[in-house]
Amino acid sequence: MVSELATRIGAELLGQGADIEIDEVCALDEASAAGISFVSARKYLPALRATRAAAVILTPELAAEAPCACLVVDNPTLAFARVVELLHPRRPPPAGWHPSAVVAASAQIHPSASIGALCVIEEGVVIEAGVEIGPHCVIQRDSLIGEQTRLVAAVTVCARSLIGKRVLLHPGAVIGREGFGFARDGERWIRIPQIGRVRLGDDVEVGSNSAVDRGAIGETVIGDGVKIDNLIQIGHNVEVGENTAMAACSGISGSTRIGKNCTIAGAVGVAGHLEIADDVHFTGMAMVTRSFEQAGAYSSGIPAMPSADWRRSVARFRHLDEMARRLRRLEEQVTELQDAQPRSSPERWRENSDKTA
Structure with missing residues (x-):
């Protein structure tokens, strides 16, 4: 019921409909008479006024606009996430091993863990209580998978990686692969062996097809609560502090500390061997080529513009050095002319007045 949900998430219930049974979450414009939705900003007011939902989660200032029961909270997005967990709980797989899984004799697997179809668990692996290993995952030798961690499917955890508790690794994630390290031998590239490892903290999430490279020497460290979106590359020996979040298609070069x-x-590029302070926020497509020691928001890149304007701008880029040199010469000429001009009568009068005083 609406009233029960309000109690469970700590919301104030306003309006009619406290006894309506709720059985699904839905979008405002696709709501049913048994559905609940949420509003996070005033720009959704038209959809809120027209919604057919049984109840809506929103902030106090929007409650008067709702045509249904209101669950009033300060953070509607967070409250909605909790409602989704309550109404749509995930069913964990049964404990045990699928018959097609290949498990080394020396692997230590807690009886409550679940190992899916076609998984490979190598020598020396430790899998703790409540872990879920989905189909087609590979856990290489001497790795540790912490309690309640979930590998959704087709995840690769490379040798000696340490995965914390309640970690979520989405399909295609690769943890602990050898990083991008090469030395020149004449015209050839020779691989530098990467002999470190990866350490993921508790409550970390890594998105689909993202990669976290092992340390060249030492560790790549991802702190507790870090959230990594899809298609992200994190280089060797990177350190990421607690509760930092990265959006898709970003790349962090080796030995940078965040x-x-x-x-x-999204699409931020961070160069290597940099120091990024706490509470730094880079906007989309920023190119980070230096360290940032102060908290704050930072941006770079060129916003999209009409193609004709962009072509004209690009054509002028090649002339910027020449224009700067011409401007500098003009400034020097203006300065020379000012120095050569005799002082005006008012200037001489002020000078004589000063002497008289």
Whole structure:
């Protein structure tokens, strides 16, 4: 019922409909008479006024606009996430091994863990209580998978990786592969063996087809609560502080250290061996080529513009050095002319007045 949900998420219930049974979450414009939705901003007011949902989660200032029961909270998005967990709980797979899984004799697997079809668990692996290993996953030798961690499917955990508790690794994630390290031998590239490992903290999430490279020497460290979106590359020996979040298609080059509570928007590129302070926020497509020691928001890149304007701008880029040199010469000429001009009568009068005083 609506009233029960309000109690479970700590919301204030306003309006009619406290006894309506709720059986699904839905979008405002696709809501049913048994559905619940949420509003996070005023731009959704038209959809809110027209919704057919039985109840809506929203902030106090929007409650008067709703045509249905209101669950009033300060953070509707967070409250909605909790409602989704309550109404649509995930069913964990049964404990045990699928018959097609290949498990080394020396692997230590807790009886409550679940190993899916076609998985490979190598020598020396430790899998703790409540772990779920989905189909087609590979856990290489001497790795540790912490309690309640879930590998959805086709995840590769390379040798000696340490995965914390309640970690979520989405399909295609690769943890602990050898990083991009090469030395020149004449015209050839020779691989530098990467002999370190990866350490993921507790409550980390890694998105689909993202990669976290092992340390060349030492560890690549991903702190507790870090959230990594899809298609992200994290180089060797990178350190990411607690509760930092990275959006899709970003890349972090080797040996960079990123602080706590940072946000890295989509398609951001971060160069190597940099120091990024706590609470730094990079907007989309920023190119980070230096260290940032102060918290704050930082941007770079060129916003999209009409193609004709962009072509004209690009054509002028090649002339910027010449234009700068011409401007500098003009400034020098203006300065020379000013120095050569005799002072005006008012200037001489002020000078004589000063002497008289």
